[in-house]
Amino acid sequence: MRLQRWYSITTKNQWYNRQSHDKYVKLAQKHGYRCRSAYKLFEIQEKFNILRRNDTILDLGASPGGWSQVASKYGNTISVDLLPMEPIDKCQIVTGDIHDEEIIREISQHNVNVVLSDMAHSFTGSRTLDVARMDELVEFAFSIANILLKPGGNFVAKYLQGSGEHGLRSMLENQFHSVSMFKPKACRKESTESYFICRGFKPINNI
Numbered sequence: 150m151r152l153q154r155w156y157s158i159t160t161k162n163q164w165y166n167r168q169s170h171d172k173y174v175k176l177a178q179k180h181g182y183r184c185r186s187a188y189k190l191f192e193i194q195e196k197f198n199i200l201r202r203n204d205t206i207l208d209l210g211a212s213p214g215g216w217s218q219v220a221s222k223y224g225n226t227i228s229v230d231l232l233p234m235e236p237i238d239k240c241q242i243v244t245g246d247i248h249d250e251e252i253i254r255e256i257s258q259h260n261v262n263v264v265l266s267d268m269a270h271s272f273t274g275s276r277t278l279d280v281a282r283m284d285e286l287v288e289f290a291f292s293i294a295n296i297l298l299k300p301g302g303n304f305v306a307k308y309l310q311g312s313g314e315h316g317l318r319s320m321l322e323n324q325f326h327s328v329s330m331f332k333p334k335a336c337r338k339e340s341t342e343s344y345f346i347c348r349g350f351k352p353i354n355n356i
């Protein structure tokens with residue numbers, strides 16, 4: 150019990166220490182973004198220009214809302230997450246699991262230009278399980294994109310490096326003009342997260 154308490158104090162201290170020295174945490178606080186991950190989307194946007202003025206954007210795994218804050222600068226955004234989220238201007242917030250039929254029905258009313266997925270589960274500690282769950286989220290986000298994206302639309306999805314990314318990439322290449330894999334500098338160095346950046350949706354084999 151004492152050891153557990155010591156461990157949780159140590160990890161909390163490490164967390165505070167890391168947060169207070171992190172360049173992107175400081176930038177987010179300074180510029181009013183809810184979390185440092187907003188800077189991942191800024192980097193993706195700067196390099197790949199996936200968001201355009203007046204786009205309709207679906208943001209999956211949106212809470213606490215950093216990506217939605219960035220996306221809603223371009224156009225109306227539908228933000229879905231298991232967790233609740235504080236309101237954002239030009240953002241429709243949908244709270245629930247993306248696998249839930251009611252949630253799918255609600256978001257299916259929209260035809261969108263861009264689907265973003267920064268969805269991630271809490272890590273379990275088992276690399277095999279974490280990778281499998283993450284791959285499933287990428288595939289599920291892609292199946293949603295396949296239904297809702299307008300021709301020519303763009304799709305961004307987080308995946309874990311060292312997973313089934315090459316299989317996932319082949320699947321995506323069938324339906325987009327270009328697919329890149331990109332790890333923004335704002336991702337933590339020790340993290341294996343990275344992003345598929347898929348541009349130019351070709352709605353051929355609708356699934």
Ligand SMILES: C[S@@+](CC[C@H](N)C(=O)[O-])C[C@H]1O[C@@H](n2cnc3c(N)ncnc32)[C@H](O)[C@@H]1O
Pocket residue numbers: 183184186187209210211212213214215216217229230231232245246247248267268269270
């Ligand atoms: C890394 S956070 C997203 C951070 C967000 N992009 C931002 O900038 O604030 C990952 C999110 O994915 C959400 N998530 C995971 N599985 C989900 C699911 N099945 N349906 C909806 N959201 C999910 C989690 O609740 C979590 O808030």
